[in-house]
Amino acid sequence: MEGESVLKLRSSEWFENENAELTFQHRSAMRAMGHNPESFVGKPIIGIFNAWNDFNSCNYPHKELVEFVKRGVLLAGGYPIEMHTISTPADFMKPSDLMYRNLLSMDIEESIRSQPIDGVVLLCECDKTVPGQLMGAASCDLPALQLAAGHRSSGSFRGKTVNYGTDLWKYSDDYKAGLLSDDDWKELEQSISCSLGGCPVMGTASTMKSLSEMLGMMLPGTSSIPATHAARKHAAEATGRRIVEMVRDNLTPSKLMTEEAFHNAIKLVAALGGSTNAAIHLTAIAGRLGIRIPIERYEELTEGIPLIVNLQPSGSHSMDDFFKAGGLRKVIRNLLPKLDADCLSCTGETIGDTYGSDMPAYADESEVISTLDAPFKQKSGLAILKGNLAPNGAVIKKSAVSPKLFRHRGQAVVFDGYEDMLARIDSDDLEVTEDNVLVLKNCGPVAMGMPEWGSIPIPAKLLRQGVRDMVRISDARMSGTSYGAVILHVAPEAIIGGPLAIVQTGDWIEMDLDRSTLRLDLDDAEIEARLKKWTRPEPQHKRGYPRLFAEHALQAPEGCDLDILRPNSKEEAKFVPPIVGRG
Numbered sequence: 001m002e003g004e005s006v007l008k009l010r011s012s013e014w015f016e017n018e019n020a021e022l023t024f025q026h027r028s029a030m031r032a033m034g035h036n037p038e039s040f041v042g043k044p045i046i047g048i049f050n051a052w053n054d055f056n057s058c059n060y061p062h063k064e065l066v067e068f069v070k071r072g073v074l075l076a077g078g079y080p081i082e083m084h085t086i087s088t089p090a091d092f093m094k095p096s097d098l099m100y101r102n103l104l105s106m107d108i109e110e111s112i113r114s115q116p117i118d119g120v121v122l123l124c125e126c127d128k129t130v131p132g133q134l135m136g137a138a139s140c141d142l143p144a145l146q147l148a149a150g151h152r153s154s155g156s157f158r159g160k161t162v163n164y165g166t167d168l169w170k171y172s173d174d175y176k177a178g179l180l181s182d183d184d185w186k187e188l189e190q191s192i193s194c195s196l197g198g199c200p201v202m203g204t205a206s207t208m209k210s211l212s213e214m215l216g217m218m219l220p221g222t223s224s225i226p227a228t229h230a231a232r233k234h235a236a237e238a239t240g241r242r243i244v245e246m247v248r249d250n251l252t253p254s255k256l257m258t259e260e261a262f263h264n265a266i267k268l269v270a271a272l273g274g275s276t277n278a279a280i281h282l283t284a285i286a287g288r289l290g291i292r293i294p295i296e297r298y299e300e301l302t303e304g305i306p307l308i309v310n311l312q313p314s315g316s317h318s319m320d321d322f323f324k325a326g327g328l329r330k331v332i333r334n335l336l337p338k339l340d341a342d343c344l345s346c347t348g349e350t351i352g353d354t355y356g357s358d359m360p361a362y363a364d365e366s367e368v369i370s371t372l373d374a375p376f377k378q379k380s381g382l383a384i385l386k387g388n389l390a391p392n393g394a395v396i397k398k399s400a401v402s403p404k405l406f407r408h409r410g411q412a413v414v415f416d417g418y419e420d421m422l423a424r425i426d427s428d429d430l431e432v433t434e435d436n437v438l439v440l441k442n443c444g445p446v447a448m449g450m451p452e453w454g455s456i457p458i459p460a461k462l463l464r465q466g467v468r469d470m471v472r473i474s475d476a477r478m479s480g481t482s483y484g485a486v487i488l489h490v491a492p493e494a495i496i497g498g499p500l501a502i503v504q505t506g507d508w509i510e511m512d513l514d515r516s517t518l519r520l521d522l523d524d525a526e527i528e529a530r531l532k533k534w535t536r537p538e539p540q541h542k543r544g545y546p547r548l549f550a551e552h553a554l555q556a557p558e559g560c561d562l563d564i565l566r567p568n569s570k571e572e573a574k575f576v577p578p579i580v581g582r583g
């Protein structure tokens, strides 16, 4: 292969170093584990970063899939080395797995930086493993590819298809409204989640996998394969093969994840009705490459991009249906006229060439994936709301809002924090009607690591009256599987003195999605006076990683990365390799 002879592998500094003592030390350490230098010296060493653990039902399939990746690496003439990283199971990590996304990204970055690795495979699935790995890989800029574990199968409850995530929230409302018995509820728990893999809807995991493929960091067509399908294993092997070629071609993340590629990804979020969390993660990944995405871009770029998939939570189908209808490949093909087709995919071809060719028709396709001319909803994407309540912006997913709430004016019912909300939300004494605006404070990145607490439950007494959507506002995030008129990521957050901190029950709030505004109906002087009286609550954590996060986390419009991890320019983004000497 042309270029092979000139390829200087990074790992050769460890294994073919002019300093005989170093070469000896590194080779003998490898021998101790049964790795014969004859088998790996001079070959691209592929670090396979595995983020499965016994709590992570999404990433768990990687325990087995990794063997197929290794096979692919060996078949292509590379040498695989498996490594474990922090895992971020969204179901279990409290208060929020977002905080640990940054820790995971540091784990990846420093593991790559410090060890003899030439190329990287990142095994991902659960929400934060996808962006966390991309952030780490972007900071190192060695050739890297992601492989997802795939989504879990839909379940069946009393003859109806049920999807973990979105249907959990839906049935939970029904349970609280008295429409499901305790026995029904137990049966649902047993039937909703019946295989391993990510959420089977367009939640954060599916959104982020799709974006990884759009950014060129996952093999084309692989992001929507179900976890249980044999094609996942083929994708794993193909990923192993391809990364070896990418090392030989020096196809690095910065060549794939360009500013234009991020713009394509933002457009894709709108076409998919993807998770609001994408606005935080894309900004954080781009930030590692010295690319700034102003929050307004998320709205500007998606003007005129309709919803072309009919998947929960914005529509009705599951990821299994999506796969059968042609999956992301078909969506990107249909969206191509709106994309920059010159961006590269990880095949080394442009996305125009990779996704442009005709695809066969699939069963039920038009019910699940549409064309730009006949979309499921005209209004999609994220609205970035601005106004005196969110001077630096707030986010809402347009495709998930009940149409009657697109413009709304109502009086606030305020909760000072999550515990206050839990204590009062279902009380019959809570004075609330469906016209009120529920406001939750002190759940932002600095306060709490920004948990998915933003889809404040509809008060039980309103559920019993049949209410299923209300305007809700917070500085928290929400699950990608949730839906409703939920305004999130209010910035600046309350705990650092954002105007959200001084909202009181009874204040009037106006939201207008057509004008992208969010206004607290108080004059500036009153807001100022209330802010003067406001005192900042004591930080919760006095030590450890939570303190580090609280002291360094950027606000939501900046991607919630730690300020010390984000370079100030492309120049600063350059990877600094270690000096290879005695350890």
Ligand SMILES: CC(C)(O)[C@@H](O)C(=O)O
Binding pocket: 090, 091, 127, 165, 199, 203, 204, 205, 275, 277, 452, 478, 479, 480, 481
């Ligand atoms: C369902 C979860 C855990 O909230 C997440 O997967 C998401 O989609 O945001």
